[in-house]
Amino acid sequence: MPAVLTVDPRSGVPIYLQIIEQIKRSVALGVLQTGEQLPTVKQLALDLTINPNTVAKAYRDLEREQVIETFAGRGSFVRNGGVSEAKTAISDVAAKAFETAVRDARALGLSKEDVRDLIERSVERWFPEER
Amino acid sequence: MNYVEWLRVRRALKITLICLGALLAIGGVARVATWSFWSNSMLHISSLLNDKDSHVTHLVLPNGSKETIVDNPRERVHVTIVDNGYAGKHIEIMDRSAKPASGGIDYAGATQVRVMPVRGGKLTVVDTNAPTFVGDYAVFGAIVAMILATCLGAPLARENDGHLEIAATKPRSREFLALQALLTDAGGIVLAFVIGVAFAFVLHAIFQEPAVSFTPGDGLAVAIAVLGSLAWYAMLAAATASLHRGYGTIVGFAWPGALIVVAVALLVTPVNALTTALHYVFVPLSYLDPLRYLNLEASTNTGRMIVSPHAYFEPTMLAVLTLVYSALAILQWRRVEA
């Protein structure tokens, strides 16, 4: 079970939130499959060189959000239905990012038309096959 | 036992053994070089043996000893030499030509020379196996022990000097740790004394045939030597227990300082205001000085050093000083900060 996680401790974003977001992303994109086992808290902490309680906090939150489930003595696994939870969560993140972008654009003095143009151009760029 | 302190003791003892060993080697070489010289040089015996007028007879006695009888009519000397191997030589020289001399006993180490005026001349009896007293060896043992005591002398200060974080964070009380160090060094000092005595004996045995004997006076001498070294060590430990640095200076000044205290206490008589003041300050002070109790008085009767008449006072005081200074050192170390 490769841990395709990287965290940036120097970022202003708390590490446990980074872990949560990355695991959700992995689940949503299918990198982590349903039923797949996550690294143990200790192993992930050592791999990433971060505090194990931080990892534990992330796992607890992920369990609360029903993306993963933990069995004492066995480990943590991607939950059935965890994929949809993850996808919902990820789209929340995307939505927030959008809000911030639009808000900032407006604060910079762009008009509604300017903003729509920008969005359109981005869509074209990143979804080229859909015409 | 304190492992670190034990390593220190071991190092110091190793150096001591090397130095003493070197001295022994020199002694051995000197002995071999002067072998024949020692054997018969005394009292013109060798010249008598080679004199053409001497009648020399060799016997082997029932107990294995070799007897040599030399009779020289011209010199009117009759010599009997009994060689008991390691048990020494017994030599009787009957000199009929000598004037009646007064008697006397002389010692040269383990060799005893008795001159007795008898009817018809002078009888000289030489025993090379005269008793040698342990007390004499104890003097040398004391020197070695004192040197070691001085070298080991500031054990707690050495820990204070940048090692408290490692020395005082052990799962034992400060008192225990300090006591451990002091006891380890004490063991080393006693060991040094024994080594010194052994060395003195071996060196002596290279040149003569000592018959070692032990009397109560020797017991006291040994006690004073050992306790004196321990008290000296404990005093240095107490004087430096609170120091982080500069303890080397204290140890360095201890010897001259202690000697001066004893000298002033013993030599300055209160005749004027200054000397009275000195007297009344230094005399009590000298009671705290271990060197004061290392008193050895020579006796002219037997030619060997004996302990002063205040027989039990010295060792007792030294023991008390050892305990008091050790306690002071330990108490101080409880409060030292890193």
Place this chain on the structure above:
Amino acid sequence: MSTIQISHLTKRYGRFAAVDDLSLEIPAGSVFGLLGPNGAGKTTTFKCMLDLARPTSGTVLYDGKPLAPEAFEKIAYVPERSVLYEWMTVAEHLEMERRAFRAFDTKRAFELLAGFDVDPRKTARKLSKGMRTAVMAAIAFARNADILILDEPTSGLDPVNQRTVLSLIINEAAKGHSVIFSSHQVGQVERAAERIAVMDRGRMVLSGEIDELKADRKIVEGIFPSESYALDGLASDPRVAHVECTERICRVLVLSGADEIGNALAQRGAAGVRIVDLNLEDIFLYAVSPKTADADVVAGARQ
């Protein structure tokens, strides 16, 4: 396993207060980072925790009790400077530890030394500063202690060995042991610690969980279209820690409520309001040297 409680700890040397009224709680089994400039009192705090210095006032309690010598069986300490015996070899130091502590794992100590590339036969005199630190660290991590108190455990080490020490700290945390360590490398503390305290000139200026601090403390930046604007009342808001303004830009360090303060700025005429996340280094700098911190944030200096 012990909770460590430091209450109103003060340590004076003469009139100089190396530690001034410090109060901290370190929960059992947590990793605690102590940050601060040189001379802030971190080392003195550790000494008071270990009975190597007597507090002028205040207490340090382990599970409600003062430190007893037996407790050292379960406490490992790496001091800031080398305390090794110059004339003894590394192996002799290990033997000393083995005799003093029942739970000392000699085999593990030798493994760790090999990992740090230290030859155990060398006398301490011949070791570089980094190697001495490595030796003291190897000894501490081979102790199987419940509480590790590490004063700059990576000083003098090259980056690879620094990472090793960090991993060892995390290993201890995974075993449920408490680790209290001070470091000038904020990044290390950021990785390994859950809670921190920042000391400056003997006093504690900041403490809390790293995640909470990062979530709450932000820079709220407002760009004003005209040069005349008023920030009346903003500076007196208890959530505002620091305000730095030039003709057009205002930066407000908030301890919480970044969104609301952002709105407040907008109400006062700010056209572009953005909220800047702070990492631990920023938080630390703002706590001890706001001018430096500001310059960093302005220049976008971040490694």
